[in-house]
Amino acid sequence: MNDIIVGMGEALWDVLPEGKKLGGAPANFAYHVSQFGLNSRVVSAVGQDKLGAEILENFREKNLNCMIESVPYPTGTVQVELDAEGVPCYDIKEGVAWDNIPYTKALEGLARQTRAVCFGSLAQRSIVSRETIHQFLDAMPEGPDTLKIFDINLRQSFYTKEILCDSFSRCNILKINDEELVTVSRMFGYPGIDLKDKCWILLAKYNLKMLILTCGVNGSYVFTPGHISFVETPKVEVADTVGAGDSFTAAFTAAILKGRSVEEAHRLAVDTSAFVCTQQGAMPVFPETLIGRLS
Template structure:
């Protein structure tokens, strides 16, 4: 009897974004999993918290949002990030080190979850510490191979918490790469092809790492989804921005949800653009999505 694979997992950092107006639940994997759950898919957040008040508040918040978790308590403080916003609402982060999500343990429960996972999203930030890096790699390795299974590397470069080795390894393990234009410039310099235009860089990465898809977001200048032999481009809608925290995670969540529900790439791409534009109009990373967006994957 085959194991049913129907879980969509965000693995990595779960933390508090401390914004000017107060603290809000954050961390790319949690943002991703929350938005996936809004589209009616079974999502799980995998992370670690401290045995402290902030950690308990994270669990309470997830429970209040109806979000399921596999979060271990460890002997490190729960993670926090000081977030300052510029005049355009674009965030600047001060990410505290040696915290709980740097030390996610690989457990039997986590291995069992991997065997029932149809899509997982991971980034480079949670791999800054060897413990969580080895857990993420072990989780990816425990997902059985098969058609329609997605390993999404949402690169998420932050504060120099990455190395060429981590980026290469993560690209080799994924079949969907999500990257923004600034990250693409950084990665291109790292890999030694800086003088090529952005689209050509994407084609090179798609071929080199045998990716099924490469998603490139360029802020107000639109976004692209590259697949072998074709490219989708969608303009970014003009909206009144409250802040951009979590907008990229909502894009990934909407895109993956639509693909898992059998939508073609161009429809999934258009939905992802509309969802992330909506999130930009709201404060914080986890607003409730309107029904007209959610209904587009049904």
């Protein structure tokens, strides 16, 4: 196994008030994993258009390896508006390239070399990309060291109970925030239960290795069978929170793959996410003080 780490799903432009920035959780995840020295790939699709060419050029400039198909659909865009606290609201265009990621022989070959993959619910809103993600997960090597991370990432109305249930069953690490947990609890019939108890239920029901719960300024938790890690959220000057969650997932994954404990991985993830919140956009360059913690 070549220990490749894959971010799979949407590749798009976040159109922010100050202009467009490269976005999409898979690209954010793969870029940040690569900053920690791991071999990462973005898997997605772009259109045969100027915006698609610009995404590929942007990846090249960032030295970000990718397996991106060009398909006859427009490249994805998202209108992002920030509220007074810098929290983003999204208007995600439909029927775009990343809804139509094809499953190819090359992609199957990549899956067989993949040690960890991060996928979400958004890229599964269309049947084409959803089936591609499922086939990729099925083709990955089996074993205790293989990580299948479902970073749930609920957006607008682009999810169903069936998609979530299926993804919970296919992953071995679930990452969810407190608002998403409330939504999931309503859908799955766990109302009126303490947030932590809901996490224990999900961990046990889907036989997960870990469940990561982020609660914004109220800290974050990592649940493993029989143990909880809690880390407070540092107080920082927030520029915007775009991509902060993806950087958390990337730092946590990189640390676990490099043999760090859950507590060490959790602390690095929190500090990385806090740094990203102080920067504009989803893909800032990390300082050596963060990168050096895994060297």
